[in-house]
Amino acid sequence: MRLDSIARIPLTALPTPLEEAPVLAERIGLRKLLIKRDDCTTLALGGNKVRKLEYLMADVVAKGADVVITCGGPQSNFARLTAAACRKVGIDRCILFLGGPDFEGLKGNLVLDVMFDADIRFMCDATVDEMNSAMQAESDKLAAEGHKPYIIPVGGSSPVGALGYISGMRELASQLEDDDKDAYIFLTVGSAGTLTGTTIGAKLFLPEAQVVGISVSRTAANIREIVGRVAPETTKLLGIDCPIDPNSIRLEDSYYGEKYGVSTEAGNAAALELARTxxxxxxPVYTGKAVSGLLDMARRKLIDTDRSVVFMHTGGVPILFAFEHEFRDIAKLTRM
Structure with missing residues (x-):
């Protein structure tokens, strides 16, 4: 396997911690709950996308690119971390196409995008396909001007990006005790790149584990289509024969509510329960929805509660500061 020979630019201190969560485990009836703290990656307030960007930025540099272009929602963690990673590797121009509800001012991740001097192109209510078209048009324009643009798909969900979580699963395998290596591995699923890498990595390094993906934006069928497309290209990069059957992945798509970026009552409650235990x-809109899925599945015994559970904390804390209105009504605030 060529994983260690593929170019990678270190952007964070690794390994990230693996911590037990005994209070919450007892509350929801689990024998053991472990949290893989990828929210603790050290680039720009952290998150799982740093692992992807270590490989993506190495590819950017190897190709001699001078402009990086990507897209996402208005509070995209990947956009924030891409802008930060560009600064770390000396690329001065990062263009972010952000689609979502109409612009409501600088808050959360958008503040950090500005601090990293990203060129933000706000596309009100644009779909991913529309943002992809806009990115390609901008890339063509820049190339005609003599630049070397590099497009990173939404969430860094590409074969190169998926390498980050193959490496991440090797790291997790080295941290788990032997009797935890058949754990359920719960993770948030958005653009499905982390899921692709995690699924391949688990098959290679934790073959007795079961990956459980909680969608925050897509149907299970759409997620399986992405994994089915990206996984073979990823294993080809590695030079290995490791076929992945997308239909074998356990996916839950009943927890994301109305759509990506819109909170749910269960997601808010899960965020509070995790904070208070x-x-x-x-x-509340990304990782919180995945936590809500984990809590519900444990309480309803939709998983074997005698089996260890690892929750991949993929980060997203800056988004909290764009959703302060969700928690105003429960604040214990007294004016003195």
């Missing part, structure tokens, strides 16, 4: 912070 384990002092761990998740946002």
């Amino acid at each position: 384990e002092a761990l912070l998740v946002d």
